[in-house]
Amino acid sequence: MTTASQTNAAQAPAASGGPGAPKTARGARTRARILKAAEHTFGTLGYHRAGISDITRAAGVAQGTFYTYFAGKEEILRELVRDMGHQVRAHLAAEILDTDNRLEAEERGLRAFLQYLYENPSLYRVLQEAQFVDEAIYRDYYEAFGKGYVRMLANATRKGEIRPGNNEVRVWALMGMSNFLGLRYALWEQDVSFDEIVETLSDLFRNGLTLDGKEKP
Amino acid sequence: MTTASQTNAAQAPAASGGPGAPKTARGARTRARILKAAEHTFGTLGYHRAGISDITRAAGVAQGTFYTYFAGKEEILRELVRDMGHQVRAHLAAEILDTDNRLEAEERGLRAFLQYLYENPSLYRVLQEAQFVDEAIYRDYYEAFGKGYVRMLANATRKGEIRPGNNEVRVWALMGMSNFLGLRYALWEQDVSFDEIVETLSDLFRNGLTLDGKEKP
DNA sequence: CTTCAATATGACTCCCGATTCACCTTTCCG
DNA sequence: CGGAAAGGTGAATCGGGAGTCATATTGAAG
Numbered sequence: 001m002t003t004a005s006q007t008n009a010a011q012a013p014a015a016s017g018g019p020g021a022p023k024t025a026r027g028a029r030t031r032a033r034i035l036k037a038a039e040h041t042f043g044t045l046g047y048h049r050a051g052i053s054d055i056t057r058a059a060g061v062a063q064g065t066f067y068t069y070f071a072g073k074e075e076i077l078r079e080l081v082r083d084m085g086h087q088v089r090a091h092l093a094a095e096i097l098d099t100d101n102r103l104e105a106e107e108r109g110l111r112a113f114l115q116y117l118y119e120n121p122s123l124y125r126v127l128q129e130a131q132f133v134d135e136a137i138y139r140d141y142y143e144a145f146g147k148g149y150v151r152m153l154a155n156a157t158r159k160g161e162i163r164p165g166n167n168e169v170r171v172w173a174l175m176g177m178s179n180f181l182g183l184r185y186a187l188w189e190q191d192v193s194f195d196e197i198v199e200t201l202s203d204l205f206r207n208g209l210t211l212d213g214k215e216k217p
Numbered sequence: 218m219t220t221a222s223q224t225n226a227a228q229a230p231a232a233s234g235g236p237g238a239p240k241t242a243r244g245a246r247t248r249a250r251i252l253k254a255a256e257h258t259f260g261t262l263g264y265h266r267a268g269i270s271d272i273t274r275a276a277g278v279a280q281g282t283f284y285t286y287f288a289g290k291e292e293i294l295r296e297l298v299r300d301m302g303h304q305v306r307a308h309l310a311a312e313i314l315d316t317d318n319r320l321e322a323e324e325r326g327l328r329a330f331l332q333y334l335y336e337n338p339s340l341y342r343v344l345q346e347a348q349f350v351d352e353a354i355y356r357d358y359y360e361a362f363g364k365g366y367v368r369m370l371a372n373a374t375r376k377g378e379i380r381p382g383n384n385e386v387r388v389w390a391l392m393g394m395s396n397f398l399g400l401r402y403a404l405w406e407q408d409v410s411f412d413e414i415v416e417t418l419s420d421l422f423r424n425g426l427t428l429d430g431k432e433k434p
Numbered sequence: 435c436t437t438c439a440a441t442a443t444g445a446c447t448c449c450c451g452a453t454t455c456a457c458c459t460t461t462c463c464g
Numbered sequence: 465c466g467g468a469a470a471g472g473t474g475a476a477t478c479g480g481g482a483g484t485c486a487t488a489t490t491g492a493a494g
Contacts, residue, residue: 020470024461027471046349048265051451062473064454073452103427125349132263132346139405162426169409169417170426172401173394180393181386188356192386200386208425209379209387210320240440243490247441268481279443284483 019071031069034059035083038076043122047077047129078137081130084123085141089148091116102156103205106174107198113178114194117186124187146171177201236288248286250276252300255293260339264294264346295354298347301340302358306365308333319373320422323391324415330395331411334403341404363388394418 022028037059041050052073056063070076095112099105117124131138146168153167181201185192239245254276258267269290273280287293312329316322334341348355363385370384398418402409 023470026461030471048349052453053451063452064474065472067453068471106426128345129349132265132342142401160428163420163424163428165420166409166413166417169398169402169414170421172397173418173421176393176395176397177390178393180389180396184359184389185386192383196383197386200383201390203380203382204387204390204421205426207380209323209422211377211380237440241491244441269483270481280482281444281484282442285441290482 019067019069022069027069030059030061030065034061034066034069035076035079039080039084039122039126042077042080042126042129046125047073047133074133077126077130077133080126081137081141084120084126085144088113088116088123089145093148101159102153102161103202105152105156106205107202110178110181110201111194111198114182114186114197117182118190121187124183142175146175149174236284236286239286244286247276247278247282251278251283251286252293252296256297256301256339256343259294259297259343259346263342264290264350291350294343294347294350297343298354298358301337301343302361305330305333305340306362310365318376319370319378320419322369322373323422324419327395327398327418328411328415331399331403331414334399335407338404341400359392363392366391 022031034055038050038055041055041058044050045054052066053063055076056066066076070079092109092112096105096109099108127138127141130141149171150167153162153170156162157164157167181197185194185197239248251272255267255272258272258275261267262271269283270280272293273283283293287296309326309329313322313326316325344355344358347358366388367384370379370387373379374381374384398414402411402414
C-alpha cells in the first residue's frame with residue numbers, strides 16, 4: 001500500500017449484472033487493465049472528453065473488448081468510483097489504526113488524505129465528475145465515508161476525547177475541509193507543506209478559531 | 218435581494234471580446250434572457266446534457282440567436298460563473314456588513330450561504346461543473362473569494378478577535394466546510410436546521426473539537 | 435416614409451464518439 | 465485431437481448536438 005501503484009480491481013466481478021463477469025484468468029486480467037486505464041484516462045482528460053477509444057487504447061485492447069466487460073461508459077465510471085472508494089477508505093483506516101486519541105487520528109488522517117490525493121490525483125476528478133453523471137454513486141461514497149467517520153467521533157465522545165455535539169454535521173464539515181485543502185494544496189499547488197496544514201487544523205481542533213475561548217454556559 | 222428571483226445579469230457586456238456586445242436595449246435584454254436561461258438549464262440538466270437548443274428554448278429565442286451574443290457553449294459557462302460569482306460575493310458581503318466581530322460574521326456568513334444555496338441551487342452545479350470545463354475560471358472564483366476572506370481574517374487577527382495562525386489555510390478549510398455543508402444540508406436534504414448547523418460550527422470556532430482545550434505552550 | 439445596422443430565425447451541415455456486430459483467436463476440457 | 469465457450473477485433477453504424485448561414489424582421493435615425 002506504500003507505493004499504491006497496483007490498483008487491484010479484479011476481485012469484485014462487478015456489483016450489478018454487467019455484460020458478464022470474466023470467467024477465466026485472462027478475462028479478469030483484461031478487465032482489470034481496462035478499469036485501470038479508465039482511471040487514468042478519466043483522471044487526465046475528464047469523463048466527457050475521454051472516449052472509449054482512449055480507454056481501450058491505453059489498455060491495449062480493441063474497442064469492442066470494452067463491451068465484453070462493461071455495459072457502457074457510465075457503468076465503468078460507477079465501477080471505478082466504488083473501487084476507488086474502497087481503496088481510500090481502506091488506506092485511511094489503516095493509517096489511523098494505532099492512534100491514541102481522536103486529535104491524533106484527525107491529524108494523521110488529514111495528512112494521509114493529502115498524501116494519497118497527491119499520489120492519486122485521479123481520485124478527485126473521477127469522484128467529482130461522477131457527481132454529475134450519477135449522483136447516487138457520489139452520495140453513496142460520501143455517506144459510506146461519513147458513516148464510519150461519525151461512528152469514530154461517537155466513540156471519541158464516549159471516551160471524553162471530544163466535546164459533545166452534532167457529529168454528523170461535524171463530519172460533513174470535516175470532509176469538506178479535507179476535500180478543499182486537498183484540492184488546493186495537494187492538487188493545485190504544493191506551496192504549503194502538509195505539516196503546516198495539519199498543524200493549522202490541529203490548532204483549530206484544540207483551541208478553536210476565536211481568542212476568548214470561553215465554554216458555553 | 219430578499220426573494221433573489223431577479224438575476225440581474227445584463228450590465229457587464231461580456232468580459233472578453235465575444236461575438237459582439239449588444240448595442241441596443243433589445244439586444245441587452247435578449248442576452249440577459251439567454252444567460253438566465255443558461256443558468257437554469259445548466260443547473261437542472263447539467264452542462265453536458267444541456268443542449269444549446271435547451272437554452273434557447275428556455276429563453277424563447279431561436280438557436281442562431283445564441284451565437285449573436287456568445288461564442289459557444291464554453292463561453293456562456295465562463296460568463297455565467299463570473300456573473301454568479303459576483304452575485305454570491307456581493308450577497309454575502311452585504312449580509313456580513315454590520316457584524317461586531319469575526320465569530321458573528323462567520324455565523325451569519327455561513328447561514329447566509331446555506332440560505333443562498335437553497336434558493337439558488339444552480340450556483341453549486343454550474344460552479345462545480347465549470348471546474349472540469351475550464352479550470353481557470355473555477356480557480357479564479359475561489360481565489361477571488363478566498364482573497365477577500367483572508368483579508369477579513371487578517372483584520373480580525375489584528376483586532377485580537379481570532380488566534381494568530383495561517384489564515385490562508387484556514388480560509389480554504391472554511392470554504393470547504395461551507396461547500397460540503399451546503400451540498401448536504403441545503404441541496405440534498407434539509408433534515409437539519411440551518412440554526413443547528415451554524416451552532417455546531419460556532420461551537421467549533423469558539424471551543425475547538427477536543428475537550429482538553431489547552432493553549433499551546 | 436426610407437434605409438440600414440442590429441437582431442432574430444431555424445433548417446441544415448458536419449463531426450464526433452458511443453455502441454454494434456460479424457468474424458477471428460485463444461483457452462479449456464472431455 | 466476436436467470443438468465449444470470465452471475472449472478479442474476493428475470497421476461500420478447511427479444519433480445527437482454544436483455551430484453555420486442565407487434570409488427575414490425590427491426599430492431608430494434622418
